[in-house]
Amino acid sequence: MRNLVEVSNVGKHVAKSSIDTALAAEKYRARVINVERRQLLISRIAGSQQVGDLMIPPNCEGLGRVRHFKRATSPGWPSNPLPIDPACISLGIPFQEVLTAQVFQNAACAWRCWYCFVPYALLAGDEKRGAWSTAEELVDLYMKEVNRPSVVDLSGGSPDLTPEWVVWTMNALQERGLVNQVYLWSDDNLSTDYLWTMLSARELDVLRSYRSYGRVACFKGFDESSFAFNTHARPQAFGLQFDRFKRLLDLEIDLYAYVTLTSPDIASISAGVPAFLDRLQEIHENLPLRTIPLRISTFSPVTARMTAERTASLCGQEQAIKAWNHEIERRFSSDMRQRRVTEVRFDHVAR
Numbered sequence: 001m002r003n004l005v006e007v008s009n010v011g012k013h014v015a016k017s018s019i020d021t022a023l024a025a026e027k028y029r030a031r032v033i034n035v036e037r038r039q040l041l042i043s044r045i046a047g048s049q050q051v052g053d054l055m056i057p058p059n060c061e062g063l064g065r066v067r068h069f070k071r072a073t074s075p076g077w078p079s080n081p082l083p084i085d086p087a088c089i090s091l092g093i094p095f096q097e098v099l100t101a102q103v104f105q106n107a108a109c110a111w112r113c114w115y116c117f118v119p120y121a122l123l124a125g126d127e128k129r130g131a132w133s134t135a136e137e138l139v140d141l142y143m144k145e146v147n148r149p150s151v152v153d154l155s156g157g158s159p160d161l162t163p164e165w166v167v168w169t170m171n172a173l174q175e176r177g178l179v180n181q182v183y184l185w186s187d188d189n190l191s192t193d194y195l196w197t198m199l200s201a202r203e204l205d206v207l208r209s210y211r212s213y214g215r216v217a218c219f220k221g222f223d224e225s226s227f228a229f230n231t232h233a234r235p236q237a238f239g240l241q242f243d244r245f246k247r248l249l250d251l252e253i254d255l256y257a258y259v260t261l262t263s264p265d266i267a268s269i270s271a272g273v274p275a276f277l278d279r280l281q282e283i284h285e286n287l288p289l290r291t292i293p294l295r296i297s298t299f300s301p302v303t304a305r306m307t308a309e310r311t312a313s314l315c316g317q318e319q320a321i322k323a324w325n326h327e328i329e330r331r332f333s334s335d336m337r338q339r340r341v342t343e344v345r346f347d348h349v350a351r
Contacts, residue, residue: 019233021110025161025192028108031125033162039132040165041125043105043157048129049119052300060104060141063131066149069099077295077321082256085342086214087151087183101151101185102142106165109158110191111231113220114310115262117299123157135168139176154186163195167203170210179212188217188248190241191233195248208251217245218258218294222276222320226263229313246283249346256341257291261320262313269316273323277331289336289344293324 032041045051046062058065071079084099105118108125122129142148152173154165166186173182199207207213221227224235231237248255259276263269280287296317298306328337336344 018228018235019111019231021191021233021237024110025158025194028110028125028158029161029194031127032106032108032130032157033164034132035164038134038164038168040135040162041107041127041130042133042138043107043118043122043130045105048122049301050117050122053117059145060102060138063104063133063138063141064145065103067101067103067153069101071097074295076318076325078293078325080292080294081341082216082258082292083151083153083183083185083214085340086254086256087185089342090183090212090214091150091181093150099151100149101153102145102149103153103155104138105155106157106159106162108161109156109189110161111158111189111220111233113231113260114305115230115260115296115298115302117301118157119301135165136172136175139169139172139178143176143178150181151183151185154184156187156189158189158191159186160188160190160192160194163199164203166213167199167206170206170213173212174210179210182212184210184213186213186215188215189220190217190244191237193244193247204251208253214254214256215248216256216258217241217248218260219245219276219291220260221263222259222261223263223268223272225265225268226261226272229264229309230260230262242279242283249283255290255346257287258294259291260294260296261317261324262296262310263316263320264309264313266312266316266319269320269323273320274327277324277327281331284346286336286344286346288328289332289339290341290346292341293321295321 042063044062045058045065054065055068056066069084071081071084073080084096087099088095107122107130109123159165173179219241220230224238227238228235277288280291296314
């Protein structure tokens with residue numbers, strides 16, 4: 001396999017090396033899934049650098065953690081209702097300000113986002129830092145937990161490297177009669193087409209028909225330069241995110257989006273953020289209202305990765321969110337802006 005990195009120029013920003021996403025995804029997928037045995041390599045949270053950022057110790061024999069999803073964010077930033085509102089609706093419970101979820105992380109990702117809260121050591125498909133497990137075994141570990149959350153979050157790493165994981169978990173929950181008691185949530189970084197190339201038509205039907213499921217896909221930056229800066233991947237992969245999100249939308253699943261707004265070029269924000277929103281609206285006019293900007297902060301694994309440029313981008317994101325908020329107000333009526341994220345509809349039409 002040829003080298004996964006190359007030198008590239010992205011506008012004014014020069015990346016020392018950039019990841020060939022397709023090659024990296026192929027490499028890491030091979031390390032973290034055994035389709036024949038229906039096994040996945042799951043990160044062992046216990047003993048990792050990630051433990052320092054947890055509110056409570058790892059659970060599920062060290063393979064899981066409990067995450068507290070909080071609606072409130074920082075001043076000037078939109079609140080984050082994900083996955084709180086979709087989960088509450090699915091579970092038939094009142095809306096909450098904080099929602100706990102049982103999180104499992106697969107052990108690889110093709111990209112290396114500098115702000116990722118996961119240590120890079122847990123993104124390399126290293127068997128020494130994880131354990132092979134089936135979806136059924138993970139669900140059984142979850143069921144043994146006292147006062148377990150009603151939400152299971154399949155995270156990473158990069159869950160879209162192993163799209164079978166979501167379907168296998170759906171099957172496991174179905175077999176245990178938990179469909180109406182547990183809300184399933186998964187992340188997607190839009191780095192691969194594996195959902196369509198690795199799953200059978202029957203598996204896709206399971207994904208589409210499962211009632212207690214939601215998915216969020218994260219756009220890593222608002223233009224090619226910010227994308228390459230954030231992910232360390234080749235800038236051309238930025239545009240593919242939109243194509244993949246549109247394909248996800250066509251599946252008619254309960255779908256949402258995140259976006260990160262850090263960039264090496266503060267001057268690009270004034271034009272870049274509106275252009276990004278234009279591209280979202282090319283997919284669907286309401287998509288920006290189901291897209292939540294995430295404010296980047298420094299977790300323990302991030303501290304050692306900080307550079308002057310990355311520190312400056314944290315300040316720049318405050319300018320970017322002002323541009324985002326201005327555009328949302330300009331593009332949508334007050335009535336639309338005040339709707340819950342779950343009330344913003346996609347009109348699914350043949351494309």
